[in-house]
Amino acid sequence: MKKKKSIYDVASELQVSVTTLSFVLNGKGQEKRISKEVIQKIEAYVKEVGYQPNHLGRSLSTGKSKTIGMIVGDINNPFFSEVASGIEKIAVKAGYTLIVASSNNELNQMKSVIKLLNDRNVDGFIISPIAGIEETIADLKKEGKPMVIYNCFFPELDTYNIVVDNKRGAYEATKHLFENGFRNIGFITLDLYSQNERIEGYSDFIESQNLSTNILKLPYELNYEGIIHKITQFLTTNDTLDSVFFSTNFLTLGGLKAISKLGGKYAKIGIVSFDDHLLYDVLNPGITAIKQPVKEISSTVINQMLTMLDSADKTVEPKTVVFPVDLIVRASSAKR
Amino acid sequence: MKKKKSIYDVASELQVSVTTLSFVLNGKGQEKRISKEVIQKIEAYVKEVGYQPNHLGRSLSTGKSKTIGMIVGDINNPFFSEVASGIEKIAVKAGYTLIVASSNNELNQMKSVIKLLNDRNVDGFIISPIAGIEETIADLKKEGKPMVIYNCFFPELDTYNIVVDNKRGAYEATKHLFENGFRNIGFITLDLYSQNERIEGYSDFIESQNLSTNILKLPYELNYEGIIHKITQFLTTNDTLDSVFFSTNFLTLGGLKAISKLGGKYAKIGIVSFDDHLLYDVLNPGITAIKQPVKEISSTVINQMLTMLDSADKTVEPKTVVFPVDLIVRASSAKR
DNA sequence: TTGAAAGCGCTAACAA
């Protein structure tokens, strides 16, 4: 393992001082009025020997790690993986490295993951929060590091939030089912903070029509088989339901499986899903879905983060950006 | 932003030397015969004030960053996201942070991402390679950092590889179609190094039966619409095909869409997909698939990496671990 | 059993 050159090695080989070299390396050649020849000589040599400054040394010295920490609920969830990959691309272009860590929707894991990232001296945090993490986030905020919250947020915390209009989305989805003649609309969701607004949206519409709500709230840690089991139970004990609104992608998959296993009259149940999926279009019938603008979310999140990182004054005005969602109508919610 | 304590601050507050403190912090108290009382005093105080040693300082000093760099083809591909999340969990438990970077199957991006990770002083690399990256990998190997290759590998490079039996999987899938009466079996794949073994497996079986191969090799950068378009074209120009074997998940999705749009006799085409998917079970008919043992792959990869990281002698015997794959039979490949 | 101090690689204030 050949030892890497340090800035001292290169400086002495070049017969310049480390300062000069450091300045040039950081593009401050002009600013510091280093002579053109020296700059050129340095750049040529650096390129030739492929010298690359050590990040750790630089970070230790500057106090900036050029790293952004991102917390997702679960990287296997297409929503999170798409947002993460969009963010990564832009972050890398801006010279930052993204560290993605999963909370698995567990409070303790989320806390430890935040600690991990903080110990790693990330320059900023991008967080999808869960219930109970308020205090940790408030503490983090006090430390003054840039922070962007996405997916859902705590109104009582003065953070910069980027979310979609979950409430309206859920409201519209429910309304859509209603307008297509469904009257006994069930809602299947997860016991997660991020789902609260969707529950509200659903309930609001149902109540506005003086219908009665019918909500199944599943523990988030349930696996696929568990979900299928619970949904099957729910459907059979509530066998007057004419339609179901699933509040996440994963639940929809489980629900579809449950419904297809039940068969019979259950096959006629109307379906809407929160979060679109490529396959929804392939299924027969196609699944009506609420689509989140993933690209916009990810680019807004990372651009805001980069802005915060740039601004000397890290105290950005707290703000909540709300993106609208789209209802993609397919056959699963068609009039019966 | 309250300034973080350094080891010096803590040492002076505790009235001990930094050496003593450092030893205790690194669990070398016993070994260095620090008195029990001092150890306890230190541990209690450290816990009380929540002091956490700065990673950067430590890394700079030890030369180990406790970071593992992982390169995936595309984090949105469920195969990669599942492997990555499995690896992350174990890595974190072992005190490592995982940085996942996407190559997007592009040579240049892969090179720059390897450079990025190397500049970041990752302690080890976990790489899903693509064609053309051989030399970069060979160079990296010379630097002596632990490295595990997964998904596919270069036989000519003496690396530690963890893959599935792509060739046999493809062979069995093709054979399965044949045994169910299909004779005109097409193969749709991507122009990617990782697909070569699958192509071989398919071709081997077809040729063993004196049938003729029919392969569509799509550019990997094609998007969903492009895939649908190309597959539609392929199916209509080869309209005697009675079945198709898709070599990745994403291609299958596109293929299903294409077939459902074509309708008519095309709806009867037999289908097998490489890589299983939750929804394959929900679709009607269910899609027969080759399932990779993702959990085993990820745990083997990370455990091997940790072993390499631990071993003083980094020159681990090159070896190729090959996992078998499972054929999950569903209705899409049933006898017609 | 503990302490002083050098050094990891880099930045930047200060001096020249």
Add this chain to the structure above:
DNA sequence: TTGTTAGCGCTTTCAA
């Protein structure tokens, strides 16, 4: 315009 040097926070050798 360039060089000297003191940190950044930690580990670890060597000395006491």
